[in-house]
Amino acid sequence: MKRREFIKLTSVGATGATLLSACGHPENKLIPVFIPDNEYVPGLDYWKASVCAICSAGCGIVVRTRERKANKIEGNPLHPVNRGALCARGQAGLQVLYNPDRIRSPLKRTGERGSGQFAEISWDEAIRTLAEKLREIKAQGRAASVAFLIGNRASASRLAAEHLLSAYGSDALYTASGSGDLAASSYAMSYQSAGPPFFDIANATYLLSFGARFLETWLSPVMYSLAYGEFRRASGKARGKFIHVEPRMSLTAANADEWLPARPGSEELVAMAISQVIVREGLIKDAPVLASAASLDSYAPEKTAEQTDIPAEKIIRIAREFAAAERPLAIGGGAESMQAINHLNTMVGNLNKPGGVFLHEKTFLNPVETLRPDTTPAPKMLNEAALENGHVSALLIHEANPVYTAARLTDKIKAIPFIASFSSFMDETTQLADLILPDNSYLESWDLRVAPGLKDEAVFTLMQPVVKPEFDTRQTADVLIALSRELGDAARPIPFESSEQIVRRAAAELHKAGGSINAASDEEFWKAFVERGVWTGRLATESSADKTIAAPAIEQRNQETVNVNESEYPFTLLAYEHSMLGLGEQANLPLLQEMPDPMTSVMWGSWVEINPKAAAGLGIADGDLVEVATPHGSVRAPAVLYPAIRPDVIAMPFGQGHTSYGRYASARGANALSLINLGMALETVRAKIAKISGGAKLIRFGTDEWERMEKKQR
Amino acid sequence: MSEQQNKPQWAMVIDLDRCTGCEACVAACRVENNIAVAGEDQSARGRSINWIRVERYFEGEYPNIRARFMPVLCQHCEEAPCEPVCPVYATYHTDEGLNAQIYNRCVGTRYCANNCPYTVRFFNFFGSKWDAPLDKAQNPEVSVRTRGVMEKCTFCIQRIRAGEEKAKDEGRAIRDGDVVPACVQSCTTRAMTFGNIADETSEVARLAKSGRAMRLLEELGTKPRVIYLNKSD
Amino acid sequence: MQDRPADAKINADLLRSVVKVGRGWYATVIISALVFASAIGAFGYQLYSGIGVWGINRPVMWALGITNFVFWIGISHAGTLISAILRVTGAEWRRPVTRCAEAITVFALMIGAMFPIIHLGRPLLFYWLVPYPNERGLWPNFRSPLTWDFFAINTYLTGSIIYLYLPLIPDLALIRDKSRGLRRRIYGALSLGWRGTELQWARLEKAVQIMAVVIIPVAVSVHTIVSWDFAMAIRPMWHSTIFGPYFVAGAIFSGIAALILAMAVIRRALHLEDYLRPIHFNYLGLLLLTMSLIWFYFTFAEYLTTWYGNEPAEMAVFNSKVSGAYSPMFWTMVACCFFIPFPILAIKKLRTIKGTVIASAAVVVGMWIERFLIIVPTLAHPRLSFNWGTYRPTWVEILLTTGPFAYFVLLYAIFVKLFPIVAVWEYKEGFAVSKRTDSASAGEPAAAPAD
Ligand SMILES: Nc1nc2c(c(=O)[nH]1)N[C@H]1C(S)=C(S)[C@@H](COP(=O)(O)OP(=O)(O)OC[C@H]3O[C@@H](n4cnc5c(=O)[nH]c(N)nc54)[C@H](O)[C@@H]3O)O[C@H]1N2
Ligand SMILES: Nc1nc2c(c(=O)[nH]1)N[C@H]1C(S)=C(S)[C@@H](COP(=O)(O)OP(=O)(O)OC[C@H]3O[C@@H](n4cnc5c(=O)[nH]c(N)nc54)[C@H](O)[C@@H]3O)O[C@H]1N2
Ligand code: SF4
């Protein structure tokens, strides 16, 4: 029996425990929550199902514990997103839990702000201090000046924060980026669909990707990697062909059968040129047309070749292949070009068909959100205006680090009279806090996570504590609940007992909705949920007939706002999410710091990729220290001569350049975020690069002849 | 001999057409097998340890350039060049076709590493260091290596033992799925398959007969037990 | 033709250092002991911290440690092998040279044999390579060239000590006879009751002859086996059939060079100008010339076949040596082993003491580099090129490299204090032999050269 079938089979009938023992862990038990001491058997493995919270894909995990220590995270084989697999970052989860740099107890600032001097205090004192502060502000009639900055993902803590603000009388809820999960939300926007769509890559036979790094980042890396495996080699199916458009060869591009290094920002033109060929050659009968015939003509590959830098013949061939393919599929990675890309799907009519795009009539609302207060303000973007003098008298921060992601706000943040951070780590923002109330790690917390964009399922994964808190930390939701009790007259109490209760109530909603767990009572449902860790429910797909796509707003494309002189800034900078460290959240995990970047093999630092030819022109050799400057800022990092990047483009990963984030992340590499404006991930910026004197630390795990030869040529 | 035939013969198949180079296998192996973080300085000196690594090779020149990924772990060579050179039998062949490494027998000559054509042997130049409490995440089934000994992929021997024990408990022969090494388990594209190649019905045996099957540096006659499936037929 | 000097003068000259040493000797001993102590300190630090304090890495798992091992084992071929060959072939000029050579062997071997131990990841467990019944229930692996090394080196060391010792006996007796007290007793014990009877002489000569014959294949085998540490491994530019003879030739080559250097120093320091004469340097220089040619031939053959074969993995190593990162070292080696010594030694006028010393110094440096270049570039270029690496030594390895040179000097200094460095009886015997052969052979008696 094949592994996949086996997993499918078990996921229908068996419980997690039998499945785990079928996987070669004989004496395993999959058990809920905490076992009383008298029943605990030392030396026995206890497995707990939970969710990976390192990125927003929401993969299911099972965690092995023995002697009350968590010692292994594995993919939950029952989970429809990752089906037992787990990406490198998910594997590093225990280094979040057992990170030596975690904040181990509540702290209050003793020295100057930013001096890093803190004293340990008790939870009682911490909550009391915060409550006093909030009461004091309320007494001054300035409740609205208390702001809460919170991460993008729905969570029990975010829910508690919303309740707290509304009970207290403030609507100052902020997010750091305002973008949420970029790719997901831009898809939802372009399709005007209820939620992120699902792309059936596994069953496609021809895949046209416009910068979507679906094997590394994008919507759900493990889910789409599994799909890619089947796309390549599944029994009874021809090997799929994969074309990828991106100015730099990402790991995803490296796996394509053909890589098209189009000029940055021209993806949309490439997509439109393909449309034009399909229409003019009549490759698809009655294909819906996006623009008027006349305006479509202006996208002819012959006319756009100059702008895209892709020869017309190539576009024509790909258009023909795409149109002729059994199950063609187009996917994209940036908000601007999404409509043109999605139109290709409309042309080939693959909506809600195997190998196509699946849209949902409505999303299954995260039941945690049904528990929201009636008056939840939409989170606003934390920017200069929001922080104007006196606007914010106290800032509470949870799961956000604006001093790192938006350094230009630092002075404004510093000027806020009172800052409380719920971070587990002494990051750049927390460093400035007056009061620190450290959160539990995700392996010590209760929560419910929704997995974005599955084919026809809503997937909810339980986050449950797999071990007791390692340090004197508390889940932020619980702290906020306690705080609301402490506020007295200043606010009504949050209507929950605890984070666990929030999740139980949300679970009860799931139980009502039916789905994959049949149980007679909420309690029984809860038991099964805790054991399995995942609940799935059917989602209706939208009928394709009434799906029209808005005309592409090509003319209003997001352009660089700062006027730049192209000869002064001859390159385009692509800053991208580090495949291990993301935007920098994972930079404090030593395992991920030591993972060689799959393309450059660099570890423990930042780098700048530049085409060897361009580098030679500038006298830059592999490993040289270079300075990259954009109109927004400049950074220094070693150069990597990267043969698979356009000569007019340089690229740099996010992730490093922390000034304060524990011993593994601090003072390492450069922060590419300072080169661009806070905003969309696909934003491109003009840049210049020059060799400067000074030593550069470029640590690689491996190399190859090519790089060596380059070095010698110099 | 007949006893040997009854023993499972472990082998792995890696489909290079599926593999994306994502390195989930690399991380999985490190956490499963208690590979300590070497740190920046030691990494810079070529001492970080990855029992499995993903090698990336570029071919061609811009814009017609391609990248090729190849996960490389100990090939568990049937004719393992690392074995005869070890003066103290710290590395030897088991009757299940594993190239085993006995840490406490090893005196650290590093000769085996020199004679491994695949460069998959890693040496503990210093003892492994775990910044407390990171050590709590150690896998209790796997010993932490001391300073001065050689180490490398074991095909997750602890999982093999557990799987074999379970099959024995259930009074049956080993079958597919009983043993899943950490890297195989985590592989995000299902590019890796592990099993008993002596069992004709196993998935590895089936895949090993594929027209795409090849072995790394086959010409050296090491007879690797890791079989790669080429990208194209 | 030189007349036979008086017995008393020979004795006085040759035993001078044994009887009395000057300030120079003390200075030498103290300085070399200090330098050697720094190496011991470095080793202590290594023991404490782990071999990670070396610069070795993955893929360059062997570097200076093994370079020094091969180098010193090579140097050891100076003595026993050369002296044995000269003895067996009856080269008369050998007489003042043999002991000097044999001592080099013993000391170089003692040093060389240290390296495989100190380079271990767990040096204190070196005895696990020794076959003895143990709780591990294991013999060493006799398939491993390292185990062969163990036996070969031990055999050679034992043989060389015996071979050094046997001809020493009459001289020990001589010292015994000339001293008193404790010293007399020690030398008495060491000289094994030597009286100089006809029977004893006959037996001694026989024993020395046998040892000379036996030690030659042992010496050849030792460096062959050392070469097999590499040649048995399937690494590019290691896996070569000519490595055995190539290494043996290289060993003799560097050994002769070391001998010339040692003789020059001794000649100066102990005022043995009358005994170690230009003719000896001339003869050894000719030998060195021969070896230089042989070395060049082997090197050429080795590199030509690699280049012509043009296998990518081999070429990666080849290129790194000839034109890549290691090319400065490579061409220095070629210069030191051939282009510098060859003209000096080929031109009779230049084949003076000074000339041979310059040539020898070049050869010793060149041969050390050769050992390094055999080891490191190959290891730095594994077949799967993703794993290519580099190597840079640390101060620990550098001290462990320089220290043994000082140790060698120290051992030598102590040796000359304890024993006559020119075999007194052999030297005297040379005159007897030359008288006998004077009329028969046209050649000059080497022991008493005319110049
Ligand atoms: N490993 C990992 N996975 C993650 C995350 C993580 O941090 N790490 N984060 C998650 C989150 S929060 C998000 S929002 C997503 C983001 O994931 P993605 O939406 O994939 O965004 P990026 O990773 O920034 O990748 C953008 C890619 O587009 C390329 N690019 C830049 N500009 C242009 C352009 O003008 N045209 C084209 N065609 N390409 C361009 C860049 O080279 C880069 O390779 O990933 C999620 N998954
Ligand atoms: N220029 C530019 N800006 C971008 C993007 C871009 O690509 N380019 N990407 C955008 C996108 S897609 C995203 S998702 C955002 C990400 O931006 P943010 O959401 O600001 O992400 P981080 O900087 O990672 O902030 C998370 C912080 O939470 C803290 N933390 C870690 N673990 C815990 C925990 O368990 N509990 C609590 N309470 N805190 C914890 C850490 O200190 C960490 O620094 O950035 C957006 N901004
Ligand atoms: S894809 Fe995201 S959620 Fe899934 S394992 Fe990786 S980091 Fe965790």
Ligand code: SF4
């Ligand atoms: S791959 Fe290397 S370590 Fe593994 S068995 Fe083969 S020679 Fe030995």
Ligand code: SF4
């Ligand atoms: S390093 Fe250890 S295993 Fe390798 S050859 Fe030496 S003693 Fe044997």
Ligand code: SF4
């Ligand atoms: S089989 Fe086990 S030991 Fe070998 S590479 Fe995979 S995870 Fe590591």
Ligand code: SF4
């Ligand atoms: S986990 Fe699988 S797909 Fe990823 S690098 Fe390893 S073998 Fe390749």
Ligand SMILES: [Mo]
């Ligand atoms: Mo994001």
